[in-house]
Amino acid sequence: MSDVAANLQDIKARIKKRAEKWGQDPAKVSLIAVSKQQPIERVIEALEAGHRVFGENRVQEAQGKWPELKRKYEGVELHLIGPLQSNKAKEAVELFDVIQTVDRPKIAKALASEMEKQGKRVPVYIQVNIGAEPQKSGIAIEDTDAFVAECRDVHKLDVQGLMCIPPVEEQPAPYFVLLGKIAVRNGLEKLSMGMSSDYEYAVQFGARYVRVGTGVFGARSPR
Numbered sequence: 001m002s003d004v005a006a007n008l009q010d011i012k013a014r015i016k017k018r019a020e021k022w023g024q025d026p027a028k029v030s031l032i033a034v035s036k037q038q039p040i041e042r043v044i045e046a047l048e049a050g051h052r053v054f055g056e057n058r059v060q061e062a063q064g065k066w067p068e069l070k071r072k073y074e075g076v077e078l079h080l081i082g083p084l085q086s087n088k089a090k091e092a093v094e095l096f097d098v099i100q101t102v103d104r105p106k107i108a109k110a111l112a113s114e115m116e117k118q119g120k121r122v123p124v125y126i127q128v129n130i131g132a133e134p135q136k137s138g139i140a141i142e143d144t145d146a147f148v149a150e151c152r153d154v155h156k157l158d159v160q161g162l163m164c165i166p167p168v169e170e171q172p173a174p175y176f177v178l179l180g181k182i183a184v185r186n187g188l189e190k191l192s193m194g195m196s197s198d199y200e201y202a203v204q205f206g207a208r209y210v211r212v213g214t215g216v217f218g219a220r221s222p223r
């Protein structure tokens, strides 16, 4: 078995174990293998091992590898997990199966208009700036309820859940709990949270998607 296949198997086993221990349904948790800045051979190893759910954080980088891989491997589900500029909305709607980083009205509007043009309704997540960090993307916590409503009612987006990246230097668990509370009061049940260092905690606190890069593929090459 390749390293990548072994890593996937190990992470999936850990997810299952953690979910079962804390009363979460393991069948509802999906592992997003974050393939940004990874050599194509490693991505192919994951595909050959049967994995189908992947994440990329740049539209342009994803355009370089995924159209062809999607043709070769059936059933790929590609998530956009990085910041989106409105001038890339067209490409994002064409390529991605889920867009997790909707965080401002301008992007919501651009995506809605592209989806209408392309006749394609791509599920979206609202990214919340859960640690209120000035340098991070995401809608402010206090603006989230109104923004979710705007995305649904004005832009008619298929809002499925919330996504966050907690502050690196802190315990992630309280932030995962907080994201869950914001989701519940907005009638959303899907949470995208947890990375290589903290995905087990994220599962414990109800993640539906964990986004794991280095844990699956090893260290990233510099851009």
Ligand SMILES: *Cc1c(COP(=O)(O)O)cnc(C)c1O
Pocket: 034, 036, 057, 081, 082, 165, 194, 195, 196, 197, 211, 212, 213, 214, 215
């Ligand atoms: C890169 C990235 C990840 C994966 O990070 P690892 O620490 O390598 O697991 C998860 N989420 C987002 C938004 C990312 O940009």
